Amino acid sequence: MPEALRQSENSKTLAWRIFKPALAGVAAIFVSAAVYTSHLIAERQDALKQTSRYNVAWVASQAVSELLKLEQRIAASGVPGSDVDQDEVQLRLDILFNRVSVLAGPDVRDLALLNPEVSTVIADLDLVLHRVQPMIPLLEAPQTSRAMLVLLTPFEQRLARLAAAANVRGGDLVAEDQRQLSQLHWFFSGAMVILAACGLGLFILLLLRNNLLRQVHRQLLDRSHQLDTQNGRFDAALNNMSQALCMVDADGRLIVCNHRFLELFELTQQIANTRAPIQMVLQAVMRKGGPRAALAREIYARQELLIRTREAADFFCEHSSGQALAVFHRPMGAGWIATYEDITERRQTEARIAYLAHYDPLTGLLNRVLFRERLEHSLAVLGRSDQPLAVLCLDLDSFKEVNDTLGHPAGDTLLKEVAQRLRHCVGSDGEVARLSGDEFAILYPSMGDVERVRILAQQLISEVAEPVEIDGQNLVVGLSIGVSLSPLDAIEADDLLKKADIALYRTKSAGGRDVRFFEQNMQAQLEARRAIQAELRGALERRELELYYQPIFSLSDRSIVGFEALLRWHHPERGMVSPVDFIPVAEETGLIIEIGDWVIQQACADAARWPSGVRVAVNLSVLQFEKANLLQVVRDALHSSGLPARRLELEITESVLLKEDEATIQTLHQLKALGLRIALDDFGTGYASLSYLRSFPFDQIKIDRSFVQDLGVRADGALIVNAVAELAQKLGMETTAEGVETSEQLRLLQEAGCTQAQGFNFGRPNPASQVMRYFADAMQR
């Protein structure tokens, strides 16, 4: 709560604290004023009750009148013929007696206290009346009536004076009462003024109170609004949770739940609104039936225990259908709270991940991990039972080409088909795995019989060699296999796999579509290659590579037309390493691109110092064509060396054309457009397809040394050379014979129509520094 708000709250509380006593005070004043007024009125009432005392004068004056009547009757009784009898006189006397008793009463007593004569008069009258009483029977006698009148007459005056005194007294009483009334009026007015003031005070207090109430009301509204907002937020948070949530009170009634809860257990909003007992909610879920209901029953059974023991727990329940819920249960107050999360998908994902971790999703075969596990397991079993087994590593020949030319979907289809065939061949005896790309592996119990394994391998090769139909095309792929045996070759899984792989490598280098068993020397050779591979890296930087040049002679005049650049590696320890040993390694590792670029530059730079008209021939690798910047490399080499393009000849082998790649042909055209020459190297050794000669207008054909060596030895040797030379001549190409060693060969080549030759005896490959010697010799000659 902000400080300012708290202060205002405090002042309000204080106002309330003051207000209550103030209200009580005003109420007390009201009550006392009312009581006082009531008291005054009661007092006045009492006074007014005694207004009979005003009558004292009248009572006294009646005495005079009654006395006169008695005297008149007494006087009349003496007159003859009057109808006044003794009874009448007695009655009048009695009436006067009554008056005396009245005068002796309380009303007149006050007067008597003030005026002593009053009591004397009454006492005297009573006395006289008693003296008159016995005279009544003697009334016949005139002297009696006279005597009676003599007794009574003096009271006429005295009673009149009493009446007068009473009258004055009455006046005084009236005046006194009027004064008191007036006083009462003032008291009353005072009380009224106080009451009015109290009323005003009360009114002001009420106004203040209303004001306070209004403020409090406004605050309550604010709070209510804040609570609404807060509630809205809680609601939003609650209903946007991915977990289902429910809160249950001490009586086991559902007090809060979110949409997800209703959704998860397929409940209606109504059940959420009615604070339904959780048992009822459960029954509603059970009525729906199905796996969800079964799950709910199982979950609640566990929760019931937790509710009883007031414990917290996280657990999950899974139904055989695969549906799974994770439950988070916590006691809260006297009740509990729980969240339920549908982890069906997560569980499925976990299962899928578990599958993916062990199986290849494309082919359904074991993956490398599971294969290794199985292999280790089998080896462990083997260790105990002495059961030999074989590991086969398999690789598809030219799978990369399938992928590149037909696309990955076709490649995938092929892999699936191959996997199918492998599994079919192996059957239930062994395990088939896909290790990566087009690499497969098979774990097979050899039963100590190598032939059994060889038969299987041959079966696999022939099975896979059957055409596969993909997108209406029949595809034929070869399978290469390497085998290692346990315990013969190794007893460790990794070792066994490695050795099978080495055997496979040998199969592949020997052209593929075959099977080889691991042999110890394979490893030694491989290790030697590895060493070359490791040392070749960096050989350029260390300037261990050098170009040697072998002269090419014109057969017509024996003049030097050019040199073929040949790569040499001066190894610091091994000495000169043969290109036969390191070029394949360079090609395998891709180092050939870097080295090939260097060769082009170096050859151009060296040739630029030679006499004009002398060419330099450089060999290109297939890999250099696959790299996009070959054209640029050649152009840069020419430019920086200043060598005219016509003096550069690039030699390619048939393998460059093997793929019939548009891009390769285009690159060749672009190179030729620079003005340089393109030669087809090693013609006749590879596929020897004449169609290659059509695919590109070569400038030169180099006849492989194997044909040249046959010249003069085999009859058909000359035939082939003749045919090639003639063909070249007709196509407008020059021919160079390689590996010319004897004069006889030279003569025959000349006869066949070859234009150029090169050979060990005519000119060995020499370092660039010694090339200049040829020109000096030539000039001397």
Next chain:
Amino acid sequence: MLFTKRNLGLYTAKAALAGVVARPATAAVLAAPTQKPILTISGKINVRNKGETAQFDRAMLESLGMTSFETTTPWYQGTARFDGVRMDRLMETVGAFGERVLAYALNDYSTELPISDFRKYNVLLALKRDGAYMPVRDKGPLFIIYPFDSDPELKHQRFYSRSAWQLARLTVS
């Protein structure tokens, strides 16, 4: 209380009926006083026994039925018990059909009473105070008494002055 009022209501109806229908018949019922009459009623009455008036001696009054109550009064110290005839009963007996009664005392004091007072306040024509007949010397022989203690309204000079003592005559008007 409710029961009493209903009874009174019935009673009123009977009285009105008697006033209209049985006027000649009741005229003969009131006997002449055998002793010295102490009360003479005149004016608007249907039942007479002497000329235009109806006269009552003490026995005749007592034969109308005596009732009593106790009350304080301005004239006596403390509570006094009064015995006498109900004024409404008396008015019924003489077949009074007026609205007011003028009461005359022996000393010729007069005061006026509305006849409606009699039933409303159960007004008594008292003959005895504290069990003894009241003599002329003590406000007798007849005293009209209101039961002052039964209603605070009665403790007022108006009713005190209506309470005539030494009553001798009544004139219905």
